Amino acid sequence: MSLDQVLSRIDTDLDAAIDRLMTLLRIESISTDPAFKAECDKAADWLVADLQSMGVDAQKRATPGHPMVVGHVRGDGPHLLFYGHYDVQPVDPLNLWKTPPFDPRIEDTPNGKVIRGRGSSDDKGQLMTFVEACRAWTAVNGTLPCSITFFFEGEEESGSPSLIPFMKDNAAELTSDIALICDTSMVSPGVPSIASQLRGMLKDEFTIHGPRIDLHSGHYGGPGLNPLKEIARIVASFHDDTGRVAVDGFYDGVHEVPAEILRQWENSGFDEATYLSSVGYSRPHGEAGYSTLEQQWSRPTLEVNGLWGGYQGAGSKTVIPAEAHCKITCRLVGDMDPDDLRIKVRKHVEDRLSPDARVTWDNDLEGAPASVMNTDRPEFELARQALSDEWNREAVLVGMGGSIPIAGYFKTILGMDAMLIGFANDDDAIHSPNEKYDVQSFHKGIRSWARVLDALSR
Numbered sequence: 196m197s198l199d200q201v202l203s204r205i206d207t208d209l210d211a212a213i214d215r216l217m218t219l220l221r222i223e224s225i226s227t228d229p230a231f232k233a234e235c236d237k238a239a240d241w242l243v244a245d246l247q248s249m250g251v252d253a254q255k256r257a258t259p260g261h262p263m264v265v266g267h268v269r270g271d272g273p274h275l276l277f278y279g280h281y282d283v284q285p286v287d288p289l290n291l292w293k294t295p296p297f298d299p300r301i302e303d304t305p306n307g308k309v310i311r312g313r314g315s316s317d318d319k320g321q322l323m324t325f326v327e328a329c330r331a332w333t334a335v336n337g338t339l340p341c342s343i344t345f346f347f348e349g350e351e352e353s354g355s356p357s358l359i360p361f362m363k364d365n366a367a368e369l370t371s372d373i374a375l376i377c378d379t380s381m382v383s384p385g386v387p388s389i390a391s392q393l394r395g396m397l398k399d400e401f402t403i404h405g406p407r408i409d410l411h412s413g414h415y416g417g418p419g420l421n422p423l424k425e426i427a428r429i430v431a432s433f434h435d436d437t438g439r440v441a442v443d444g445f446y447d448g449v450h451e452v453p454a455e456i457l458r459q460w461e462n463s464g465f466d467e468a469t470y471l472s473s474v475g476y477s478r479p480h481g482e483a484g485y486s487t488l489e490q491q492w493s494r495p496t497l498e499v500n501g502l503w504g505g506y507q508g509a510g511s512k513t514v515i516p517a518e519a520h521c522k523i524t525c526r527l528v529g530d531m532d533p534d535d536l537r538i539k540v541r542k543h544v545e546d547r548l549s550p551d552a553r554v555t556w557d558n559d560l561e562g563a564p565a566s567v568m569n570t571d572r573p574e575f576e577l578a579r580q581a582l583s584d585e586w587n588r589e590a591v592l593v594g595m596g597g598s599i600p601i602a603g604y605f606k607t608i609l610g611m612d613a614m615l616i617g618f619a620n621d622d623d624a625i626h627s628p629n630e631k632y633d634v635q636s637f638h639k640g641i642r643s644w645a646r647v648l649d650a651l652s653r
């Protein structure tokens with residue numbers, strides 16, 4: 196067996212691989228809208244048939260929602276699980292699409308050829324990079340280099356309601372040595388990236404109450420306590436002048452980024468100027484002393500998402516309102532504990548209330564800790580080397596400002612570490628009109644997986 200033969204098979208089969216992806220892209224598998232239930236089913240059927248055609252023991256598995264696709268190939272060596280999702284986001288506003296979302300096509304653009312259509316990047320195109328690598332491997336060698344479990348979900352874009360129960364019910368079948376996930380992007384074009392830390396989330400919402408009723412600002416202005424002034428003062432106290440969160444104990448569980456990882460970030464080709472200027476910023480506004488990437492990936496935040504109260508209609512109203520409201524979210528990193536943090540944030544507010552003010556808390560949603568991948572596992576360095584070979588560029592372990600819950604579920608439910616490798620670009624317009632996937636992402640993505648499989652199976 197030879198990796199070179201697999202890679203050249205991928206090159207010669209590229210047009211056929213694109214045709215297969217186009218077929219999958221024509222299926223309108225919008226998971227959130229019940230009108231497309233049959234289409235989701237059709238996408239699952241198509242994937243089962245495609246896996247079976249390459250010798251995978253694949254099945255469509257029912258859930259209370261859209262079906263899962265699970266397939267196995269038993270072989271020597273390590274046991275890898277690959278996760279992707281076949282459902283897509285809704286397509287509206289439809290009038291902003293330049294071509295029909297489910298009539299995919301290849302387009303020439305100033306940055307090269309792209310595959311245009313809903314799901315081309317998120318996640319059908321990415322999912323198929325792995326499938327095509329396995330197809331080429333099987334075509335050349337008659338089998339795969341290790342045991343592989345394929346695990347495709349059809350509800351990722353609608354909150355994954357069936358995922359946790361399905362994982363729990365099928366834990367023995369799904370548990371493998373490590374999970375591979377292809378649903379992320381590269382830090383900048385052409386820079387292969389392994390996402391190794393994703394921030395967690397805590398949401399809360401509070402109301403500050405003052406007088407029993409809205410008051411006349413002439414009768415009570417002066418002696419009256421104004422909840423809007425109260426909430427403004429407290430919200431302003433969340434951060435100090437250096438951008439650091441001033442809540443006592445907020446940074447418990449936050450770790451500094453190791454020097455080697457910081458070096459990779461500095462060499463990642465991240466275009467800070469474009470990232471900032473594209474939304475109208477001239478500089479980063481987070482914690483002083485940390486780079487823009489650190490502020491986005493490895494530092495926690497406390498963000499005010501909504502702040503309101505009092506009279507908001509036309510004209511003016513001379514009122515001291517009875518209530519003022521605030522919605523906040525925190526992004527969590529490292530070992531920060533969302534339950535503990537909720538107590539600290541609430542204490543910060545309660546400790547600062549004036550006499551006659553009181554606070555009520557309106558949101559008891561569960562928080563999610565950060566997902567920090569176990570990059571000490573040898574698979575990370577092996578994959579990093581394989582990706583560097585394919586892209587002729589050092590692959591980097593990157594962070595992500597947002598959350599991908601699936602990585603955490605593999606850990607908490609199945610006890611498995613996960614490795615997130617994706618080939619999307621930031622301009623792919625995922626979830627937006629005119630979604631695309633670069634042909635280069637697809638082609639080199641397939642080649643990348645062939646190299647990763649080779650590296651991990653040795």
Ligand SMILES: [Zn+2]
Nearest residue numbers: 317318351378
């Ligand atoms: Zn996705």
